[in-house]
Amino acid sequence: MITKVMVCFDGSDHAVSALLNAADLAQKYQAALDVATVMHIDMNAIAVGGSAVMIPIHEEEAKANAEAILENAAKLVQEAGYAAPSVHVLRGTPAEAILEHAKLTNADMIVAGRRGYGTLRGMLVGSVSQKLIAHATCPVLIT
Template structure:
């Protein structure tokens, strides 16, 4: 029996599939926390130009929209849980997703972290990095990576 489970979700179908999979196969969860991590607002670098900083009003507006989108995503996830008769807490965190997932799991004394897999190939993982790969190697609790059914076709 899993007492404390964290599911990290983003806007991808794969992360919502991971939540759906967990709800289908693990009905004895005592405490489910669903987290979404907002990355810092990006700075833009243009060729031949120094770093371009967005204006304060643009940053505030973008952050407001991003937070609203995160709240909508978490509300959808909570609705999925309610449909499966599982009560879930939701949280929006800010920072680097891979680091924040591990930190949240440690602070909550999680028994399990669940993440979805986007099925990135080796080259894409080398350039972009992999949140799930980082979490597997850095988390202090077990990590379950849920691949969607068609993930084998993406390699």
């Protein structure tokens, strides 16, 4: 039984499709809709002795951007006629942060958009959706 649908949202066209599909599924199953975005923090390295120390820069700006992305997601969901979702700003690398959040919140399904990388780049870099499929403990829908 599906009681919570989690969707990954970064504001891209693929993410909008995933968001609306997730909202539709949540409504059909009368499940909670949980929208998450992963905050992108730029890092700057400073050499200290024999090693480099990574220092986050523009963290407040990154958080504000993430909150704006989630505000847009909630607006899109409500404009499409669905109930307001719960929203979460996550930290870390995207796939790991999403998987951890899904596990902590007992998500029954993860919905994510595809990026459409070419075959070579997808094989070399991998993608968040590939990592979600490989490591999630619940079903994953890629739209």
